[in-house]
Amino acid sequence: AQKVTQAQTEISVVEKEDVTLDCVYETRDTTYYLFWYKQPPSGELVFLIRRNSFDEQNEISGRYSWNFQKSTSSFNFTITASQVVDSAVYFCALSEPDTGNQFYFGTGTSLTVIP
């Protein structure tokens, strides 16, 4: 079973629209960490945010915001007023430090922002 599920394979939006990328995770650990990474067309992986399992506060950083809900095991990512530069593949990831220190990535969501 997938530890991290990103059900949206590809999303296209028109510039200035808002878009939400979904991430659902599965873990039995009480302590865990969730991450979002961005992979632009140039190929590098860029860290966006880290959240630990004890901090359910939503976070906003400019046009980016994250909604962490333990009740639904989700960690969704919203881009407000999307721009062409947001076009990339976005990965959600889970770290379980108490059970082997492995990292689990979702399969990614490819976002295309159309000008």
Next chain:
Amino acid sequence: NAGVTQTPKFRVLKTGQSMTLLCAQDMNHEYMYWYRQDPGMGLRLIHYSVGEGTTAKGEVPDGYNVSRLKKQNFLLGLESAAPSQTSVYFCASSIFTGQPQHFGDGTRLSIL
């Protein structure tokens, strides 16, 4: 700071050949990871290390070996390359568990 450096950036191998991918980090990170990225599969963990001299298997370890003789270096070896190992390989490091990973730029490996 160079961060995480992967060598080489591109390589073409023939089936059965061997090679070693080198990952070097200059951030004094304890944890290092090797991933492969295939279309539609996301990043899958091959092997990882929680400190100098340690290694552990990830999700897809078969056909690969690793070594971490020095804290700053993490080597990924293919003893007998197979076409199924054609992929983009990423190395990453983190200061310790639960912290963000810093990624190298990737190695594109093709096996004919």
